[in-house]
Amino acid sequence: EKLTVCVCGGGNGAHVMAGLAASRPQTEARVLTLFRDEAARWTEALKTSDLTVKRSFPDGSTDEVKGKPSLVTKDPAQAIPGADVIIFCVPAFAHQQYFTAIAPHVQPDTAIIGLPGQPGFEFQCFDILKDKAKRCAILNFETLPWACRITEFGKKVEVLGTKISLTGSKITGQSQLKFDPFQTLESLLKGQPKLKQANNYIEICLMAYIVHPPIIYARWKDWDGKPVSEKPLFYQGLDDFGGECLKKVSDENVKIARVVEQKKPELKQSNVLDLLDWYKQDYAETISDFSSIKTAMRTNTAYNGLVHPMKDAGDGKWVPDFHNRYLSEDIPFSLVITKGLAELAAVPTPEIDKVLAWCQEKLGKEYIVGSELKGKDLKESRAPQAYGFKSLDDLVNLL
Numbered sequence: 001e002k003l004t005v006c007v008c009g010g011g012n013g014a015h016v017m018a019g020l021a022a023s024r025p026q027t028e029a030r031v032l033t034l035f036r037d038e039a040a041r042w043t044e045a046l047k048t049s050d051l052t053v054k055r056s057f058p059d060g061s062t063d064e065v066k067g068k069p070s071l072v073t074k075d076p077a078q079a080i081p082g083a084d085v086i087i088f089c090v091p092a093f094a095h096q097q098y099f100t101a102i103a104p105h106v107q108p109d110t111a112i113i114g115l116p117g118q119p120g121f122e123f124q125c126f127d128i129l130k131d132k133a134k135r136c137a138i139l140n141f142e143t144l145p146w147a148c149r150i151t152e153f154g155k156k157v158e159v160l161g162t163k164i165s166l167t168g169s170k171i172t173g174q175s176q177l178k179f180d181p182f183q184t185l186e187s188l189l190k191g192q193p194k195l196k197q198a199n200n201y202i203e204i205c206l207m208a209y210i211v212h213p214p215i216i217y218a219r220w221k222d223w224d225g226k227p228v229s230e231k232p233l234f235y236q237g238l239d240d241f242g243g244e245c246l247k248k249v250s251d252e253n254v255k256i257a258r259v260v261e262q263k264k265p266e267l268k269q270s271n272v273l274d275l276l277d278w279y280k281q282d283y284a285e286t287i288s289d290f291s292s293i294k295t296a297m298r299t300n301t302a303y304n305g306l307v308h309p310m311k312d313a314g315d316g317k318w319v320p321d322f323h324n325r326y327l328s329e330d331i332p333f334s335l336v337i338t339k340g341l342a343e344l345a346a347v348p349t350p351e352i353d354k355v356l357a358w359c360q361e362k363l364g365k366e367y368i369v370g371s372e373l374k375g376k377d378l379k380e381s382r383a384p385q386a387y388g389f390k391s392l393d394d395l396v397n398l399l
């Protein structure tokens, strides 16, 4: 049966998703991109060429998948009506704009998929789509399935690596889809990665491992403000203090999960792992020393060459860039949500509070005050409190 897919976004991930979907028989792939002149540029590019996805596999082999989206537009009235599946493939800070744009046009029994959705995706979706969201299936995947980059805008994108498995959650609500959204997405992804279903959407939130803010906090909290002559290694430069900080944040995260499921058995959290166990599962091949979080990070060859985000300070020196996505995204769209869930479960989180307080100051924002989420910028985050959630029951009500 014919399937109509609308991919939202115009970056690396959106290119791969649009190319793979367009290559599939019986599938109409549309793209909605709201950013600047991306829709016009992409449309122009497709006049003379297909969209090619070049995929590299671990054994060194490559292949090419070609397709042509039927439409690339910035007009949601063209892109959304008739779409069976809407896939967000765009950084979380842009989601609000997309939800607002699609809201008037979304039809019942549509699958709305965050690939990735990132924490707070469902809260924002229900807030903007209101009752329409209840008639849709809302899926949220833990991350993007690929490491990828555009090589020629609108025409060529390269997949450097594909995850083996990817977990996502689903809120079915009152929707009655005429297809299984996990199976459909898996076939749109050409069978890789294998998709697994999480117990619920809160589990996906607490599974999303938050490592960037603690690493940045640990590295720079005692920095004297003087430019440095080398960009420090991000993961492999982790010291004892950083390792301890990550361990405590991970312990708090696991504790939140355990308390949530204890208080609300409907919100089972069995897939939420301690950070070190998570590394054992996801990086078994590339880490040589699993004795601690510190050694796991330092010996992970997948992290070779990755450095702290830095800005040029002249004279061959560098200063940290605190407005990089590692903080500007991972605070309001990740760690603040974890803290919000902790508050609803009444779990104290002294380490997360410390990291949040330091990071928010670097961003010039205020989410947390002392140990409470009541800062003036809370509304800009996707914490459940920003949408009026007051208890764990409110979380259960979305199921």
Ligand code: NAI
Pocket: 009, 010, 011, 012, 013, 014, 033, 034, 035, 038, 089, 090, 091, 092, 094, 097, 115, 116, 143, 144, 146, 147, 148, 149
């Ligand atoms: P990207 O960096 O390619 O996204 C850029 C796109 O976002 C732009 O083309 C535009 O469509 C939109 N955009 C940028 N600024 C905007 C603004 N001010 N307003 C509205 N829209 C704007 O993102 P990418 O690489 O596709 O990643 C998507 C998500 O997946 C991100 O959250 C990223 O962190 C995550 N991810 C990406 C990986 C990768 O290899 N590319 C790997 C793992 C996760």
